[in-house]
Every structure is written in C-alpha cells, then in structure tokens.
Amino acid sequence: MRLASPWSPRLADRDGRPADRLALALEEDIHAGLLPGGARLPAHRDLAYRLNIGLGSVTKAYQTLEARGLVASEQGRGMFVRIADANLSPPLDLSLNAPPQLISDQFLASSLRKLARRLDAASFGAYVPPAGRPDHRAAKAGWLRQFGVPATGATTLLTNGAQQALALCIGLAQQQGRALLVEEVTYPGIIDLCHRHGVPLVPVATDADGPDPAALKGHLHRLAAAGQQAALYLMPTLHNPTARSLPEERREALITLCRRYDAWIIEDEVYAPLADDALPPMVQRAPERVFYVGGLSKIVSPGLRMGWLVAPPALVAAAEAILATSTTTAAPLSSFLLVTWLEDGAADTLMATLKQEATERRALARAILADSLPQIGIGGFHLWLPCPLAEADRIALAAQARGLLLLPPRSFLPTEDSPVAGVRVCLGPPPLAELERGLKLFKQIVTQSGPGRRAAV
Numbered sequence: 384m385r386l387a388s389p390w391s392p393r394l395a396d397r398d399g400r401p402a403d404r405l406a407l408a409l410e411e412d413i414h415a416g417l418l419p420g421g422a423r424l425p426a427h428r429d430l431a432y433r434l435n436i437g438l439g440s441v442t443k444a445y446q447t448l449e450a451r452g453l454v455a456s457e458q459g460r461g462m463f464v465r466i467a468d469a470n471l472s473p474p475l476d477l478s479l480n481a482p483p484q485l486i487s488d489q490f491l492a493s494s495l496r497k498l499a500r501r502l503d504a505a506s507f508g509a510y511v512p513p514a515g516r517p518d519h520r521a522a523k524a525g526w527l528r529q530f531g532v533p534a535t536g537a538t539t540l541l542t543n544g545a546q547q548a549l550a551l552c553i554g555l556a557q558q559q560g561r562a563l564l565v566e567e568v569t570y571p572g573i574i575d576l577c578h579r580h581g582v583p584l585v586p587v588a589t590d591a592d593g594p595d596p597a598a599l600k601g602h603l604h605r606l607a608a609a610g611q612q613a614a615l616y617l618m619p620t621l622h623n624p625t626a627r628s629l630p631e632e633r634r635e636a637l638i639t640l641c642r643r644y645d646a647w648i649i650e651d652e653v654y655a656p657l658a659d660d661a662l663p664p665m666v667q668r669a670p671e672r673v674f675y676v677g678g679l680s681k682i683v684s685p686g687l688r689m690g691w692l693v694a695p696p697a698l699v700a701a702a703e704a705i706l707a708t709s710t711t712t713a714a715p716l717s718s719f720l721l722v723t724w725l726e727d728g729a730a731d732t733l734m735a736t737l738k739q740e741a742t743e744r745r746a747l748a749r750a751i752l753a754d755s756l757p758q759i760g761i762g763g764f765h766l767w768l769p770c771p772l773a774e775a776d777r778i779a780l781a782a783q784a785r786g787l788l789l790l791p792p793r794s795f796l797p798t799e800d801s802p803v804a805g806v807r808v809c810l811g812p813p814p815l816a817e818l819e820r821g822l823k824l825f826k827q828i829v830t831q832s833g834p835g836r837r838a839a840v
Contacts, residue, residue: 388425390418392433397780398773401436402443407777409444411784413453413464424454424462450831451785474783475813475821478790480623480765481685482737482811483744490729497723498716511715513706515541519718523691526725527677530656531663533670538699540692540706541713541721545653545678546572548692552649552674553580554705555698556614561647562606564615566594567803570623570651571794573616584797585613593619593629596636603644614647620661621654624795624807625769626762631662638669648673654763656682656734657741671695679721681763683733689713689721744810744818751822755830764811768829772796772804779806781828787821 395407412418424430424445431438445462448454455465514520521536528534542548553576556563563577567586577584588598599615606613615637619629629637641648648665650673655661666673678690690713694702706712724730745761752759752766760767770778775792782789792804808825810818 388423390422390425392425392430394434394436395780397777399777401434401440402447403777405430405434405436405440405444406447407781407784409448410451410453410781413448414784414786418464420464422464423460424464426461447831451827474786474788475817475824476788477809477813477818477821477825478788479812480681480763480807480809482681482764483740483814484685485736485740486684486686486733494720494723494729497727498720501723502716502719506719507715511712511718513709513712514539514703515713515718516715519722522722522725524693526730527675527691527693530661531667532675532693533667534675534693538693538696540694540699540702541718542678542690542692542706543711543713544680544688545651545676545690546576547709547711548676548678548690549573549649549651550576550580550709551692551702551705552614552616552647552676553577553582555674555701556647557582558701560611562602562611562613564594564599564602564613564646565797566617566622567797567801568625568795568805569616569797570618571790573651574794574797586797586801587615589803591627592633593617593622593627594633594637596633596640599637600640603640603646607644612645612647614649615641616649616651617665618651618654619665620652620658621763623654623763624765624805625767626760626765628658628662628762634662634665635668638665641672642669646672649676650674651676653678653681657738657763659742666693671697674698679730682737683724683730687717687720687724689717741810744815747815747819748808748810748822751819752826755826765807765809767805767807769803769805772801775804775806778829782825785824785828787824787828 390412393408394401394404397404427438427441431441445454449456453465454462456462517536520539520541523541524534524536524539549572557580562585563582564585564587565573566589585602587594587602589595603613619634621628648669650665652664652675664675666675672695675693679687692702741764744764748761748766756768758769772792779789779792790807792806796804813821
C-alpha cells in the first residue's frame, strides 16, 4: 500500500503556466518544511484532478523539481522529496549591496591606538558643528580632490553615511518645491527617502547609456511651463542596480539640459572608486548645480558610516541649516577615525583591497553566468539581470523558496507602472565559496524555465 502524501495541493499565487505555479508551490513548501525529506508527492493523476489542471502540467512540474535535485522518482513507488531538513539550512542573503568584511582585528586595534593618541578629552567633550569640524572637512575635501572633485573645506559637509547626504539634498529640493526626476530603475534608498518625505518621483525613460536626453528635456520643459524647477538624481558610475556607467557624451548632454532649465543634479558616486576606468565626476563640469554625494561604507568598510556632501557654494548655508535641525550629525569618533585613515594612507589601502576583491568577485560571476545569461550587467559588488517585472518576481520568489534571498524587484521601481524591471544579485557579503554556490543556484533558477532565458530589456 502506498503512503499518502502529506501535502495540501495548491498552485503558487502568481501569474504563469500551471506547471510553473505548481513547481513553485511545491518548492516553497519543501523549503518551508511542509514537505520534509522522504515525504511522498501526490500521484500525478490525483493531483491533476484536485487542482483542475492537465496531467502534462503535473508531469512537467515534477520534472522541474527533479532537475533541481529536490525530488526523486522511485520505480513503482512514486515521487519523493530527496532533501532532508531543507528548512533548517540557513538562507544565503544576496540582497544587501555591501562589500565584504576585509578588516582584520589587528588592523582595527592599531587604528584605535592611533586614534587614542590624537584624541584628547577636550575634543571629545566638545560639541561638533553640524557639518563637522573645519579641519576634518578640509581633510576630506583634500582627499576628494584626487578624484577630480572640486571640493573645499567650506563646501564639504560630513554626514552619517551617504544616505544622510541624500536626505539633505531631498530636503533642499523640497524647500524650493523642485520636482525630483529619477531613472525608470533606480536606487531603492532614494525611493524610500522620497516616500518618507512625501516627495513625488518623476521617472525618466532610459536607454543603454542612461537617462534619455529627449525624455529628460520633455519633463524639464513641461515642469518649466508649469512654473516648477527640478532636481535630477543620478548614479553615473556603477549604477545601483543596473551596474551601468554613463558615457562621457551622455553626461555632457544631461548637464547641458540641466543648465538650460536651471535644474539641479544630485550625483551619487558611492561606488565610483571601485570602477576600473571611472570618468571625471559631473560636479567637475557643473559645480554650480551638482550636489556630489559619497560615503565610505561601500569603498572602505561598512563599519565606518561616514558620508559627505559637496554642495554648490551658493547652497552650502541652506544645507548646513538643515543639518543643524537634524537629529544626528557625523559621529565625532568616526570623524577622527576617518581623518586618521586619510592621513596614514589606510583609507587608500583599504579601498585598493576592496577594489581588487570586487574585480575577483565580478570575474567569478561572469565565469558562472555570462555564457547562459549574456544580458546581465556586472559592476561594483552587484549584478543586474533585466527582465519583465512578472518574470523578476517569479525569479525572486523561486530564489527565496530555495534559500537564496534577493531584494524584491519592485524595490527598484519609482512607480508601480514602470515598463522595465529586473533582478539584482549582490556579490559582496558572503565568503567566496558561498557566493559561488549562490551564483550557481541563481543560474539554475533562471535558466530552468523558458521565460528566464529571454533577454527582455
């Protein structure tokens, strides 16, 4: 007598073919422990009848699960779950776009000893100006000038990470009633900031080189006709999530349009130092309207939450006023550690080490994925697979069911009706062996279904 299956039949609550929905539902429940190792799957005909789907759909779903190594057929007995304790395996989180932790205990201890020698009680016990101590701002500006940023101590504001610098820009735009223009697929952090501040987002159509100048011109012209100005948010180098970098001609075209319509540019360059051939920053060409944003958590260490904003000279006072009323200023201890690392060269050493690590991880991703997924973009510590939103959702859900955590694809969309979408996979946090396992699993998830093999965007 055959054992009855413990599974309550269902189809995944997603669009798609019955076979795909059935395979995803079974996969989710296997990893959730609802179908433990050794459990029998329902008989083909019985399951087709109970779900009111074709027998061929059940067969195809079971074949998909068998190809993924989740189930195995036993002659004369049926189909059984072949993995034990699937729900006990810790998930592999590839949703966080952060670099790997490369700082040793010895290095950190040495840095803290240096910090102790330069930090006195009077400095520690004093209130710090909202934008940071003048000597710390000057040191940061000097470091930025090596990257072509026309920064001075007076125009450089220190912040608690790049996210606070972006919040300053949003606050300034909000004060002036400026509309915020973003790309059709953009950094989730700017979307969250704008939603929290009640700032509506205007998506600008993009092509392979970034925001389309004709589309941008249309938005700027329409806003100007309504008596409203704009601010354009960009991540020109190693864009998050698409990994694209804007070519020189596109940067010039965007600056020309923003000058014509007196629009601001918020240039988010948190990943630029990781690029092998980064172009000069846009702030170099238009310092009167570009807000240059950066931080150390992506290029030196996630533990040092230090960011900066190089503001147009005419708007520094307004930015400082917003900082003065915020609940936080750049942490004094972090600022002292920052200056220590700038002066002894540790920041440059750590950055070079992370850049090499990023190169190796990108090479690993290309070796695993490029042959079967040539449409992927890889840059910094992440990769991007462009595809329709429905397909992106399916991939993310299937990945989660198999213990691979990805950020929901809708996180990158400024509006619900965005015509483009995709899936981001972060390469930084896990050890290399775990990253290799995760990339191979991601490839398996995407390529084992027909829709996932299509280049879409």
